[in-house]
Amino acid sequence: MSETIKRPKRKNPILKTRAPTLPPDRRSRIALGLVRGAAMGKLELQCCAACGAVQYPPREACVRCLSAELEWTVMSGRGELVSETTLHHSQELFFRERMPWRLGLVRLAEGVSLVVHLDARCGPAPSPVIVEAVLDRAGQAALVAKPDDGNTALADEPKLRNFTSDPRFRKVLVTDAKSPVGQAVVKAVLEAGADLVWAGHCEPWKNPPGWPAIAQLPKVTLVPLDVTDTKSVNELAAELGFKVDIVINTSEHHRTFGIFGRAGVETARAEMETNCFGLLRLAQAFGPVMQSRGADGETSAVAWVNLLSIYALSNFPQHATYSASMAAALSVAQALRAEMRVAGIRVVNIFPGPIDDEWNQLLLPPKLAPSAVARAIVGALEGSVEDVYPGDIAQDWLARFRDNPKALERELGR
Template identity: 50%
Template sequence: MVTPLQKPPKKNPQLRTRVPTLPSHYRSRSALFMAAAAAEGRFMLQVCAEPDCESVQYPARDACACCLSDRLVWQDVSPRGNLIATSTVRTSTNTYFRERTPWRLGTVHLDIGPSVMCHLHSELVVGDEVQLINRLDKSGQSVLLALPLERAQLQEDDMQLRELTCDPKFRRILITDARNPNAYALAKSLLEAGATTVFVGEAESWRPYPDRAKLESLQGVELVSLDVTDTSSVQELAGEFGGKVDILINNARFVRPGGIQGRGDVGFAMDEMQVNYFGMMRLAQAFAPAMTGRSADGVNSAVAWVNVLSVYSLVNNPGFGSFSASNAAAHSLSQCLRAEMAASGVRVVNVYCGPTEDEWHQPLPPPKVPAGTLARELVKALQAGLEDVYVGDIAKDIRRKFMESPKVLEKEMTSLETL
């Protein structure tokens, strides 16, 4: 049975903060394809491409276990199966698991053929029909967890499932830009998901903006002074609140249409880099050390850093060419941040968004992404423990085409018909 998650009491500063540890992270290169699938929440296994074989493989390997063919293709497959055996680990030589025992493991015979060892949700018993999910563990590698076919009551409160996700429940969250049109929707969705407190960064509080009264009306929201273009502002807030932030959502951005030749100067380009790129760097330098030090701090440990990026960070949109370039720089920086925070287990989540419903994208035709849709998808990504999420039809289409051929996508985006 699931033990209901309890809101943690105020922490005693004299007690030791548990040092971050990681489960084993050694994997073959073949197995990294499962981690790539887990980053997007997909259940993929290798399938033999030989017409007279087509057997499903597990674990990942370089040759088919049935016919020895090296023609193995990663495919989305059915995650359903039957739980045929269980075990409980009560002690371990691995520090990560030793601090979290008892830990349940089991063997699931998949309907598609293989039997796999996996982590177990606490509601499961031998003989149950289950579904497997593929998720990233604290080391950033793929692991499988068996869940009930029918959603269990308080399912997300299961300790082993919570270790694989970044669920906002009982956590304190910082949204960096109150002026962004998505700030209110984000704060509202996070509070509805169980967040304890949502801090919302506000630059130049003397200057009015449309959603300020709506943000102040939300119980659990606290407006704080934060300007991501000002190093002192970022450092001062980190000194005051850095140790309280469990999830940081960097939604700050500066966007203007235009590419290179039409602008005539670099003024807007500098503003885009100051907010979209250097803003993230300032935030990381100030907040990341405290977050990485608290990644094993119990129920409300620091778990996620979220960057809201444009999908044009993957391929330049000449109509917003300079903005796309600043997001490409931010995308590269987020990969560096992901590598630097990996040892702590804090997950860096990139949310790639298509054109949004705001004044700067107003001339563009639909479909565009409403603030409420972005907020819902971001919260769902945290609850599912994802690392990459694409929001909106345009973002999903660009991602699909990027995976097929980046060069073809570039040609399509820069063709005369699209300019």
């Protein structure tokens, strides 16, 4: 953590809370191709399958040979800043509220010119830069150029911090802080500079390893929260919902077996109750008030993280009903993303492969350590992504899914 971002002053309670504004979000459909990579933090531009030409802005045909076979391909990001400006005037409220704003014109090593948001740490043109794809507060892909010296976190630059959900100085609700992942997340967001963590817990009779230590951390406040109980969720939201800047929903209910392994729907219902309806309850209770705080100064409400599962993409029949509940949760999360977007609040979905916990005991390694999941969550907040697939299994399944979802279906069904 760097000290470049100063602790913001306390909010003046007399001043009106600003309403959120968004950067322009209109894009042609072909330009939305950029968001596919940006959602995962990758800079992908169109590359012609026929002649190899790289092009930008996105087009409907190859600018060199007119082929329609254009593939979104990962770029090096290396380029040269060839010109720059600092805007002191903008036609849109979002930027007017953040003036002055530095922009660059970059010639990428692949030979295309890009208009980019320019990091204040970049030297004057001409200078080498690294271009990254990020997500802006409207959820659209945007290009950012940073200095070509490796160690330059977005969140350490005051303007580019707008593209992140930096937990520094923010207040975080972890919905289930008692689970191994929940405990790791509490520790990780505090290490990342969060001011305060509300550690949700239910089933007070349970006292798993590590929990007493978490409960005693200085910036941690234990709060009762049962996401299967609407009253419990609503009561907590009424008490502190207007102060929550980041929700990290770690609540999950996970049982094994396929469809024939259990009689009845009780287990499936319990999984849905936590994984899907729990998210829905949280969203209804905390979402609207977070929306109203989307522009509440340097420590506005900024992000909502859902711990889903790679099984949400394609059902893993050995964990059939759990997979189904996670697919349902993913669908709810997509709707939540659309509704939170108007306030500039990012909904981040984490799709881990099997986590090394009691319900994945019989799965073969590699399995994710809870601390690795927590790191992925904090990394997503400090960076500018909305879909995270941490670990080798998740990456493998994602690659298979993108390559041929029908093949993955059969592979998982073996």
